[in-house]
Amino acid sequence: MTRIxxxxxxxxxxxxxYGDRPTEVAIVMTEGGRVVxxxxxxxxxxxxxxxxxxxLTGITDAMVRAAPPVATVMAEAARFVGAAPLVAHNxxxxxxxxxxxxxxxxLDAAQPFACTVLLARRLYPQAPNHKLSTLAHYLGLAREGRxxxxxxxxxxxxxxxxxxxxxxxxxxxLPDAGHAVLSGLQQCSRAAVPGWLQRHAHAA
DNA sequence: TGCCAGGCCCTCTTTAGGGCCTT
Numbered sequence: 001m002t003r004i005x006x007x008x009x010x011x012x013x014x015x016x017x018y019g020d021r022p023t024e025v026a027i028v029m030t031e032g033g034r035v036v037x038x039x040x041x042x043x044x045x046x047x048x049x050x051x052x053x054x055x056l057t058g059i060t061d062a063m064v065r066a067a068p069p070v071a072t073v074m075a076e077a078a079r080f081v082g083a084a085p086l087v088a089h090n091x092x093x094x095x096x097x098x099x100x101x102x103x104x105x106x107l108d109a110a111q112p113f114a115c116t117v118l119l120a121r122r123l124y125p126q127a128p129n130h131k132l133s134t135l136a137h138y139l140g141l142a143r144e145g146r147x148x149x150x151x152x153x154x155x156x157x158x159x160x161x162x163x164x165x166x167x168x169x170x171x172x173x174l175p176d177a178g179h180a181v182l183s184g185l186q187q188c189s190r191a192a193v194p195g196w197l198q199r200h201a202h203a204a
Numbered sequence: 205t206g207c208c209a210g211g212c213c214c215t216c217t218t219t220a221g222g223g224c225c226t227t
Contacts, residue, residue: 015209018209020227117212117226132226
């Protein structure tokens with residue numbers, strides 16, 4: 001059975017290139033579309049969290065001050081993921097933090113990434129938009145916990161992924177939708193996505 | 205303190221521009 005790790009970061013900003021760092025990570029391990037394990041931790045970025053981000057996420061400087069350092073948490077996160085492929089909502093964002101922090105630790109970050117935004121835009125073009133919360137509401141998926149907290153967002157993303165896998169199987173008759181998601185969308189490649197979709201659309 | 209990005213994709217496009225999505 002294909003194991004897929006769904007990841008979500010909360011951070012101090014948009015880009016590790018400008019010194020932004022993670023404040024929280026959650027990873028939900030799925031197998032056949034079901035959650036089988038999870039990892040979550042706040043972490044101390046040793047950098048102030050901008051006010052609007054603290055308001056957005058509910059994560060404050062006081063909360064991360066007592067948390068373990070980023071390096072400790074990311075080393076644990078890397079062990080948890082192992083060689084499993086990763087999925088995130090807008091994966092280009094989470095991927096750059098994953099790669100930057102693992103590179104700082106001298107750890108390999110070669111796991112393939114797939115993106116539920118790109119998948120959802122193709123499978124659910126009629127949705128009002130493809131923000132995670134809107135998509136969850138549109139698909140009738142329940143949320144546990146506060147939006148913009150890592151574990152809550154990772155669980156919702158895992159639920160979206162599960163629905164995508166189920167819809168691929170039902171609509172397009174894919175015998176192993178999990179494998180198709182990974183093989184077709186690795187790296188969120190601009191070239192791979194439409195080609196993959198067209199192949200399966202024609203086959204359906 | 206506030207600023208900083210970038211890949212994808214659509215279209216009034218392709219010798220480009222701008223919206224979406226993440227914090």
